[in-house]
Amino acid sequence: MAAPEERELTAEQTEKLLQFQDLTGIESMDQCRHTLEQHNWNIEAAVQDRLNEQEGVPSVFNPPPSRPLQVNTADHRIYSYVVSRPQPRGLLGWGYYLIMLPFRFTYYTLLDIFRFALRFIRPDPRSRVTDPVGDIVSFIHMFEEKYGRIHPVFYQGTYSQALNDAKRELLFLLVYLHGDDHQDTDEFCRNTLCVPEVITLINTRMLFWDCSTNKPEGYRVSQALRENTYPFLAMIMLKDRRMTVVGRLEGLIQPDDLINQLTFIMDANQTYLVSERLEREERNQTQVLRQQQDEAYLASLRADQEKERKKKEERERKKRKEEEVQQQKLAEERRRRNLQEEKERKSECLPPEPHPDDPESVKIIFKLPNDSRVERRFHFTQSLSVIHDYLFSLKESPEKFQIEANFPRRVLPCLPTEEWPNPPTLQEAGLSHTEVLFVQDLTDD
Secondary structure: OOOOOOOOOOHHHHHHHHHHHHHHOOOOHHHHHHHHHHOOOOHHHHHHHHHHHHOOOOOOOOOOOOOOOOOEOOOOOOEEEEOOOOOOOHHHHHHHHHHHHHHHHHHHHHHHHHHHHHHHHOOOHHHOOOOHHHHHHHHHHHHHHHHOOOOOOOOOOOHHHHHHHHHHHOOEEEEEEEOOOOOOHHHHHHHHHOOHHHHHHHHHHEEEEEEEOOOHHHHHHHHHHOOOOOOEEEEEEEEOOEEEEEEEEEOOOOHHHHHHHHHHHHHHHHHHHHHHHHHHHHHHHHHHHHHHHHHHHHHHHHHHHHHHHHHHHHHHHHHHHHHHHHHHHHHHHHHHHHHHHHHHHHHHHOOOOOOOOOOOEEEEEEEOOOOOEEEEEEEOOOEHHHHHHHHHHOOOOOOOEEEEEEOOEEEOOOOOOOOOOOOOEOOOOOOOOEEEEEEEEOOOO
């Protein structure tokens, strides 16, 4: 059976889908959509559930068997301090205690039986943590409404985040579990927790995380720490590279006593934090040294690569220059060969030299640029181009030249030009029976 087609998303749902992918880093768009649909497109709840999974907390849609959070509570060296309730004094006090004892026993027994039976009807809603940050914020608002705003600075994040921050910053973490129904809770909050001296100690020397056990986040921490009574305080720190409970304070404790107990616990365990700081500094120094070595190696590698690149460019430049010189040589050789072939062709095409006794002959003496002289006879009726071809065919003549007459001084038009498309004959050029002509080299020009 074919799976039903997924319905198209609205613009708002598409925007939430992209936001959720950016916040969580999930690459699969189908997985993002599935998670948002499970949370009815509530992006805050979906993101929080995803963060819970990353912190090792089970998803609300796939809860594994409950297990304690990753905090070492099995250390037998945990300092525990329990404040017992004061015994009744006098006949009146004992009388009141004995009268209320059966009622108190009956009340708490029936309450436990009711809660136990209720678990079979519906699961405890506190067992599913869907919005831990919302639980913390809700408790803080309730606390301030009931006890005022003068209190230690509450950590506004999940228990796991508080553990991570305390581990990263190497700080003590004081955890307070608030029992709403306990008879000593109000007195502890008003007369101990909100006392200025207690506030100063907590704010200056540790992180302070608290939550009500009636909230899912607080209940989860309660299951991990296993308190016996309220008020309950637990001191947690990084010890032997694990977040470990190093002190437990239970019962109605007075302000001075609380300060003394917290100070004692911190002084007794301060060496662990100092040792961890030294180890971190050593690791950081080692990491910095390794990074510096890596940077030096990369710099040396880049320098070597740059040298090799320059050498390669120089080799290529020399190679190109050699190729250019070779090409120039070849071109020059071709030019000389073509020039020689042209000279030979011109020489072969020259008309025969007239006899000296021929009255129509002209004797011409040529003065070449190298001061040498050559002479030859031509016929009056021949074109000046014949003179040019003769000189061109000579080995000692330049490649480009012009022929000049001295009286009057002029350049003979031996080659076709716009003025003389057909060069004139020797007679038309005004040459006599004997002439001296000068060959001027034009090759450089």
